[in-house]
Amino acid sequence: MDKIDCFGDICPVPVIKLQNMISxxxxxxxxxxxxxxxxxxxxxxxxxxxxxxxWTIDEVMNGVWEVTVTKE
Known part of the structure; x- marks a missing residue:
């Protein structure tokens, strides 16, 4: 599974990375x-x-989320 680090990325950068990965x-x-x-x-x-x-969104630490996505 690929892991994309978006630490420090502000909107809309994480959303753009998400859309690129989905495609x-x-x-x-x-x-x-x-x-x-x-x-x-x-x-x-x-x-x-x-x-x-x-998909799931889990807050693994205060202020840190892991978003896991699977294409069906």
């Missing part, structure tokens, strides 16, 4: 993004809800 992965593949900005998480959630994907 490149194949069915059955997964990736994880690590994000440290809550506003990016809200925008990423909006993008993910529109796609045919399996």
């Amino acid at each position: 490149t992965i194949l069915e059955g593949e997964s990736f994880m993004m690590v994000v440290d900005h809550s506003c990016a998480i809200e925008h990423m959630r909006e993008v993910l809800q529109k796609e045919n994907l399996v």
Whole structure:
């Protein structure tokens, strides 16, 4: 699984990286993004809800989220 580090990236950079990864992965593949900005998480959630994907967003530490995405 690819892991994309978005530490320090402010909106819309994490969302753009998310959209790029969604467009490149194949069915059955997964990736994880690590994000440290809550506003990016809200925008990423909006993008993910529109796609045919399996995804989770977990706050693994205070202010740090892991977004795991799998294309079905």
